[in-house]
Amino acid sequence: MQTRKKPFREMPRGHSQTQTPHSLRCGSYHSTSTANMSKQFQFKLVLLGESAVGKSSLVLRFVKDQFDDYRESTIGAAFLTQTVTLEDQTTVKFEIWDTAGQERYKSLAPMYYRNANCAVVVYDITQTASLEKARTWIRELQRQADPSIVIALCGNKSDLSARRQVTEEEAKKYAEEEGLMWAETSAKTGEGVTEIFTAIAKKLPLTAPPSARAGGARPAGGAGSGVDLNRQSANAQGQNDACNC
Amino acid sequence: MDEEYDVIVLGTGLTECILSGLLSVEGKKVLHIDRNDYYGGDSASLNLTQLYRKFRPNEAPPSELGRDRDYAVDLIPKFIIASGELTKILVHTDVTRYLEFKQIAGSFVYRDGKISKVPSTEMEAVKSPLMGLFEKRRAKKFFEFLQGWKDDDPATHQGIDLDRDSMKTVYEKFGLEPGTQDFIGHAMALYLDDDYITKPARPTYDRIILYTSSMARYGKSPYIYPLYGLGELPQSFARLSAIYGGTYMLDKHIDEIVTDVDGKFVGVSSGGETVKAKQVIGDPSYFGAGSTSESGAIRVVEVGKVVRAICFLKHPIPGTDDSDSLQIIIPQNQVGRRNDIYIAMVSSTHNVCAKDIYVAIVSTIVETDKPELEIAPGLNLLGPIHEKFLSISPLYQPTTLGDQDNIFITRSYDATSHFETVVEDVQDIWKRVMGAELVLKKREVEVQE
Ligand SMILES: Cc1cc2nc3c(=O)[nH]c(=O)nc-3n(C[C@H](O)[C@H](O)[C@H](O)COP(=O)(O)OP(=O)(O)OC[C@H]3O[C@@H](n4cnc5c(N)ncnc54)[C@H](O)[C@@H]3O)c2cc1C
Ligand SMILES: Nc1nc2c(ncn2[C@@H]2O[C@H](COP(=O)(O)OP(=O)(O)OP(=O)(O)O)[C@@H](O)[C@H]2O)c(=O)[nH]1
Ligand SMILES: [Mg+2]
Numbered sequence: 001m002q003t004r005k006k007p008f009r010e011m012p013r014g015h016s017q018t019q020t021p022h023s024l025r026c027g028s029y030h031s032t033s034t035a036n037m038s039k040q041f042q043f044k045l046v047l048l049g050e051s052a053v054g055k056s057s058l059v060l061r062f063v064k065d066q067f068d069d070y071r072e073s074t075i076g077a078a079f080l081t082q083t084v085t086l087e088d089q090t091t092v093k094f095e096i097w098d099t100a101g102q103e104r105y106k107s108l109a110p111m112y113y114r115n116a117n118c119a120v121v122v123y124d125i126t127q128t129a130s131l132e133k134a135r136t137w138i139r140e141l142q143r144q145a146d147p148s149i150v151i152a153l154c155g156n157k158s159d160l161s162a163r164r165q166v167t168e169e170e171a172k173k174y175a176e177e178e179g180l181m182w183a184e185t186s187a188k189t190g191e192g193v194t195e196i197f198t199a200i201a202k203k204l205p206l207t208a209p210p211s212a213r214a215g216g217a218r219p220a221g222g223a224g225s226g227v228d229l230n231r232q233s234a235n236a237q238g239q240n241d242a243c244n245c
Numbered sequence: 246m247d248e249e250y251d252v253i254v255l256g257t258g259l260t261e262c263i264l265s266g267l268l269s270v271e272g273k274k275v276l277h278i279d280r281n282d283y284y285g286g287d288s289a290s291l292n293l294t295q296l297y298r299k300f301r302p303n304e305a306p307p308s309e310l311g312r313d314r315d316y317a318v319d320l321i322p323k324f325i326i327a328s329g330e331l332t333k334i335l336v337h338t339d340v341t342r343y344l345e346f347k348q349i350a351g352s353f354v355y356r357d358g359k360i361s362k363v364p365s366t367e368m369e370a371v372k373s374p375l376m377g378l379f380e381k382r383r384a385k386k387f388f389e390f391l392q393g394w395k396d397d398d399p400a401t402h403q404g405i406d407l408d409r410d411s412m413k414t415v416y417e418k419f420g421l422e423p424g425t426q427d428f429i430g431h432a433m434a435l436y437l438d439d440d441y442i443t444k445p446a447r448p449t450y451d452r453i454i455l456y457t458s459s460m461a462r463y464g465k466s467p468y469i470y471p472l473y474g475l476g477e478l479p480q481s482f483a484r485l486s487a488i489y490g491g492t493y494m495l496d497k498h499i500d501e502i503v504t505d506v507d508g509k510f511v512g513v514s515s516g517g518e519t520v521k522a523k524q525v526i527g528d529p530s531y532f533g534a535g536s537t538s539e540s541g542a543i544r545v546v547e548v549g550k551v552v553r554a555i556c557f558l559k560h561p562i563p564g565t566d567d568s569d570s571l572q573i574i575i576p577q578n579q580v581g582r583r584n585d586i587y588i589a590m591v592s593s594t595h596n597v598c599a600k601d602i603y604v605a606i607v608s609t610i611v612e613t614d615k616p617e618l619e620i621a622p623g624l625n626l627l628g629p630i631h632e633k634f635l636s637i638s639p640l641y642q643p644t645t646l647g648d649q650d651n652i653f654i655t656r657s658y659d660a661t662s663h664f665e666t667v668v669e670d671v672q673d674i675w676k677r678v679m680g681a682e683l684v685l686k687k688r689e690v691e692v693q694e
Contacts, residue, residue: 100487107493109284109480111343114473144314226345226472227327227463229336 042093043204046113048141049122050133051104054156057187058122059096062197067188084201092201094118110144118150118200123171125155125184126163131171138178150203152181152196159186250276250492252678253513253520255499255527258286259479259664260655263671264526266338266482267683269489276520277486278513282496283476284483286528287638287658290317290476290597296555300634310557310632311599317474318555318597320636321658322589322606323667324349324468324572327459330668332469337685343481347595349468351568352460354432355575356424360564360626363432363574365460365467367392380422387419387429391453407447415446423578429453431576437584437610437660438577468572468663472596499531502652508542510651524678526653529641534657544654545641551608551660552616554624557632558603562590564626569594569603572662575622584610586623587662602631610660611637647677 047055060066063082083093097116102108113119121137123130134153141151153175155166168184175182181199185192251273254265262284265277283289291299293306293316306313325331325346335341353360356375364373367388371381395401405415416426430436434452441449459467471477487493503511503519512521528534532544561567568590575586590605591597598604607623616637624630643654656670675683 100484102484102487102493105492105494105497106282107495109483111473111477111480112484226347227469229332229341229346229469 039089039206040091040093041204041206042095043117044097044115045094045118045120045200046097046116047099047120047122048103048108048113048134048137049154050124050127050130053122053124053127053130054187055120055122056098058120058154058156058185058193059098061187061190061193063096065190067190069188082197084198086198086201090206092204092206094197094201113141113145116145116149117204118152119145120152120154120196120200121180122154122156123166124157125166125171126157126160128165131155131166131174135174138180142178148205150181150200151178152183152200154196155182155184156187158184158191159188248276248520250274250520250522251524252276253278253522253525253527255279255513255525255531256286256655257281257284257479257483257495258528258655258658259288259475259482260667260670260674261286261526261528262479262482262486263334263667264655264674264678265491266340266485266489267671267675268678269486269491270338271679272489275486275491276494276522277483277491278494278497278499278515280496280498280531284480284495285320285476286479286530288319288321288323288475288479290319290474292316292318296634300636310602315593315599316597317476318604319475319591319606320553320555321475322553322587322608323475323658323662323664324470324589326455326663326665327462327467327469328455329459329663329665331664333685334668334671338482338485340481340485343484344477345472346469347472347570348463349466349470349570349572349591351565351571352432352466352468353565353571353573354428355573355579355622355626356428357579360573363428365433365457375428376422376425380425383420384425387415387421390419391450392457394450405446407450408445410446411443412446412449413442415449416442427576427578428574431585432574433457435574435662466572470570470591470595474591474595474597502532504650504652508650524647524651524653526655526674526678528655529643529657532643532652532654534641535639543644544652545643547639548642549640550611550616550637551640552611552620552635552637553606553608554617554620555634555636556605556607556624556627556630557598558590558605558627558629559601559631560628561592561603562588562605562626563628573623573626574662580622582609582619583612584660586620587660588623588626589662608660647674653678 047059049055057067057071059080063080080096081093082096083091085091097112099108099112119141121134123134138151141149153171155171172182181203183192183196185196187193252268252275254261254275254277257277257279265275269275279286283295293310293313296318297304297306352363354363361373361375364370364375367385370384370388376384390403393401405418430441433456434441434449456467463469483493497515499513499515501514503514505511510525512519513525529545534545562571565571570591573588577583577585580586586607586609588605588607590603592603593600605627607620609620611619613619617635640657640659642656647653653674655674659666672683
């Protein structure tokens with residue numbers, strides 16, 4: 001998908017697998033009832049973790065059910081969306097943000113995860129150091145992200161268990177202490193991938209609206225209380241007071 | 246760090262980040278470095294820990310101020326003009342998808358010891374307490390004249406030639422009093438001093454129209470502001486750059502700007518390594534600004550100083566209808582100065598501080614050797630000040646254009662209350678770096694098969 005040869009690819013528009021109303025794009029938390037009374041939600045999900053642990057590979061597996069043995073390090077962010085349908089027909093659309101490589105030299109902008117509803121922090125089970133890095137990210141999220149953020153710790157490359165350096169027990173214990181979700185996955189074989197995203201979808205607060213901060217910073221369109229710069233001078237006479245409190 | 250780049254950018258202030266975003270989109274290979282471990286340089290927004298580290302290194306933030314993460318305190322007070330140039334860049338580059346904006350709730354002006362809303366239409370002029378009955382009629386005529394002006398319709402010109410007649414002539418034609426001229430020139434045209442009065446009226450006309458059209462766009466004030474502070478702006482352009490292949494390194498000290506025998510840029514060295522590039526762009530602090538022991542080329546000069554006081558209040562500013570955010574302009578004539586005093590205030594509505602805290606920044610261009618006294622008329626309007634962080638920042642300008650040495654230095658953030666001069670600097674540097682005008686085209690999004 002991404003290589004150094006093709007310098008960038010900023011995300012496809014409209015990549016969702018299911019057809020969702022256009023209004024979903026604006027604002028991160030919407031529930032829309034359709035004819036059969038199912039509900040739809042949209043959440044921002046960010047990926048974090050050391051380089052080469054398989055962040056982009058996990059997304060590629062989840063969104064397109066593909067894997068690439070010779071993936072190069074991400075240049076440019078793949079922004080993708082994928083929808084999960086739960087048993088009660090509720091659909092959860094993830095807007096998935098990849099890091100655009102900014103984490104490589106400890107330079108990820110806090111803006112990246114500021115309004116995330118959920119974060120998947122990835123380590124490589126064959127690299128002890130990558131779990132250390134994951135712990136650093138989790139501390140950062142606990143300090144700076146919204147308190148309601150759902151964090152999943154994800155031990156990737158489970159197909160390489162012969163070279164395992166991080167035991168399941170160790171990671172699981174840490175996750176329990178910190179109140180995180182935890183699973184092992186293999187982007188290569190697909191093992192555990194859909195499961196972890198589905199588990200996140202279930203864990204996200206699907207009933208109560210999030211706090212004002214959670215997922216606030218999205219172009220709010222007509223839905224929120226912000227101003228939409230893409231809407232060119234819609235109200236020439238400025239009777240827009242109602243929308244800005 | 247062994248690769249070679251097209252452009253190295255030093256400092257992650259807004260000017261530098263817009264440039265690296267635009268250059269990356271254009272296909273340039275960009276390496277962007279900052280010595281700080283946070284984005285934004287002089288235009289950053291800091292959390293409490295960072296703020297105290299900067300202003301009071303020996304003091305921990307008091308716990309009564311609340312959680313660290315709730316704060317994003319701007320170092321420079323500026324607002325975005327709704328219909329201004331920065332808005333155009335935000336929309337054209339699509340970085341608006343990373344940001345959410347809110348209006349600034351009010352725009353005020355100081356007159357005869359009191360603050361009042363800036364009237365921006367003939368209707369508001371009629372209601373404004375800033376003018377007496379007869380002056381209101383004159384101001385109404387003046388606004389109708391501006392709104393009605395059409396370049397190709399001499400009937401709308403009323404004998405005025407905007408390109409030749411001075412603003413003084415225009416004011417006199419409508420018989421506007423000095424106090425009215427003050428709020429028009431300073432609170433609407435946003436001039437910092439009175440030099441514009443004797444110059445042709447056209448730029449002033451343009452600025453007033455920008456103000457009124459921005460005002461009309463969302464209703465309450467001509468200004469908008471990004472949630473979580475101005476520091477979000479450089480960060481979103483940095484993401485844009487990264488998405489287009491830009492490489493980012495924070496917390497990296499630059500030891501030297503390496504040049505060849507002719508003084509032409511070669512690369513930058515850090516920790517014993519040298520990274521090469523064809524060109525370098527950076528803020529003045531990377532080119533000798535503020536350092537006393539600069540040997541070799543003098544690349545930047547100080548052209549003035551700005552004094553800024555970041556004040557935490559526990560109440561809205563008195564006399565502003567409890568506005569959650571505002572700008573107050575104190576025109577220089579009102580307080581016997583040469584330069585205006587600005588107050589910019591934001592609050593938890595903008596996710597920049599804890600609930601019930603109001604962050605007001607009072608600033609002006611330094612005219613004497615007692616800068617803090619100079620902003621007293623502004624500080625006095627705030628009511629009790631809970632915490633105050635004072636800074637005096639030199640303004641630097643590059644001494645050369647970069648055409649000889651491939652070194653392109655940005656300007657310090659000036660005392661204006663908006664970002665228009667930042668965009669001018671971006672356009673100017675772009676032209677010198679790329680050899681062509683900056684044309685904003687809508688970014689094409691490659692659709693994935
Ligand atoms: C949190 C979040 C982050 C996003 N980040 C990116 C990103 O980094 N890069 C990217 O290319 N897309 C981004 N998008 C947009 C996203 O790719 C599409 O909106 C999404 O795929 C759904 O498309 P759609 O079919 O609903 O809208 P479409 O029918 O594809 O879009 C309708 C129109 O709206 C415009 N449009 C769509 N989204 C936006 C937007 N966010 N801002 C301005 N105009 C828009 C389109 O150009 C089009 O003209 C982001 C969206 C969200 C919610
Ligand atoms: N065996 C195995 N290899 C994997 C797995 N997931 C990813 N990889 C490989 O690991 C390498 C890095 O994967 P990426 O998805 O690019 O990792 P990343 O975390 O996105 O890396 P950066 O973009 O550099 O931050 C690639 O060669 C992948 O093919 C997995 O589950 N099993
Ligand atoms: Mg990647």
